[in-house]
Amino acid sequence: MQSFELLSQKFALHFDKRHFPASPASLYDPNEYFLKLGGKRIRPVLCLMGNELFGEISGDAWHVGTAIELFHNFTLIHDDIMDKAPLRRGMETVHSRYGQNTAILAGDVMLVKAYEELNKIDVQYLQSILSLFNRTATEVCEGQQMDMDFETMDSVGMDAYIKMIELKTSVALAASLQTGAILGGAGERNQHLLYDFGRKLGIAFQVQDDYLDAFGDPGKFGKQVGGDILSNKKTFLLLHALEKANPAQLKELRNQLAGNAADKVEKVLSIYRDCKADQWAVTLQNKYLDEALIHLEDIAVLTKRKQPLTDLAHYLIKREF
């Protein structure tokens, strides 16, 4: 049984190679540039961990992990265009550096490359892995569309927001774990419990992401702190504040959202604190973390095999980056 950190290092080594041909360089250099920016590689490691939960890690889990990471990078390249994001991990995004058209195409070919990687696995697993991968990819697109739709909506309910987060973020974490379980020969019940562990953990993870965007340490976070506030992005914190603010706070919050004052981030953070949105977010994270851990406990394998996943769940919720 290997820890998340160890498998992360192993996966980073495995993934740190050229993935695309040299030519046409105008298409593939952007892809290589983006993959070199790194990242936490959480999803592929979840696939490896889901696989090791049921036995030794198989060669196929490395292929599927690679496919999952390529898929994730495809979504990031396209999301950055849609969000008009200049930076990712402190570096220029693909569309900023190479232009929008190339970024669209670089994303497209990255997605195809993910399917190429999937096609390397033992054919006995191919249909079930593809089926889960396709369903998840579709849901991720649906989640991104909902996220964009929310931008122009005056009010968004917490339930709708959580549904969006599940689609955009959670299902990819959940499916990564489940692909590992499928390749490990797990039964359906265990597969679904592991999926649900990942789904709940994903929501907790996003609460943390929203929290860090507002209250994170700029030196550790990588992205622009306060970016969500500047772009009026609906987040757990904003939705909670809009629900809980008193009339004076609500008026000030609406004023800030309507404008782009120089001290907008500072002012909105102050309202978040006054509404105790920061404390609430920590409580919410823990609720989802606890629910996730119950699903993990229910999986019918020896408890000691689950330790790395238990550790990871706690680690993801405490991260500062």
Next chain:
Amino acid sequence: MQSFELLSQKFALHFDKRHFPASPASLYDPNEYFLKLGGKRIRPVLCLMGNELFGEISGDAWHVGTAIELFHNFTLIHDDIMDKAPLRRGMETVHSRYGQNTAILAGDVMLVKAYEELNKIDVQYLQSILSLFNRTATEVCEGQQMDMDFETMDSVGMDAYIKMIELKTSVALAASLQTGAILGGAGERNQHLLYDFGRKLGIAFQVQDDYLDAFGDPGKFGKQVGGDILSNKKTFLLLHALEKANPAQLKELRNQLAGNAADKVEKVLSIYRDCKADQWAVTLQNKYLDEALIHLEDIAVLTKRKQPLTDLAHYLIKREF
């Protein structure tokens, strides 16, 4: 043995249904809108014809045909964004009607849907079909990138242009035929001959496309005639004219390319005619058509089975739409 027209009608009926769920409508309505615009559905019918060349059409060929058509529509949605095209088949493009971000995402989810459709086939063919599909999809992206690169290049050689056309257009036609052959149990030699037939036919097809954009009948063509000229697009005609023009014609052509005069289309067409680019294009089409037909002849099946493909090849080169 069924004709292209008959299989076209059958495929149109088969494909004329809702492909996506109702919700989120903001994502899937654009996809349904775009698929309803129709199109020639050439590629899926090539899959059916490639399949029937070797036996009765199988259920799997309908799935693969559907996947190929969904893939083609994905490329069109994204290409229209990159080309800033307002119209497609006389109707608004997805990005014009629904915005660019949704168009990016609608294309993405259309591509995933294509893979969902592929995953419905008999598992014995899945790896080889996926392998060909992935390679072809990659090449189509490479071709589109080359096409964009050419836009900002001062001069493009005819060989490089033909390479781009092969990647962007031909390989998809060739691969459509080959998927049908794979599902029909054809041997490798027959598969590759059929692929090469499609590849050559695809180049002839693109020569015709470039020709129609310049000299087509606006009532039949669907797109804006002269669009390539207005956008200074490198085409077979422009590259030929740049090669063959005398100094006076070349000066006038360069002048027209540098500006956007009201009579730009008319003036450039006149130079094309003076350089006999129109006649040359017809000769070039016929050269590729002849080469395509030689590959078809070499395929080891009864000649009468090839008749629908022979007819189709002639039909595609004579089309006015």
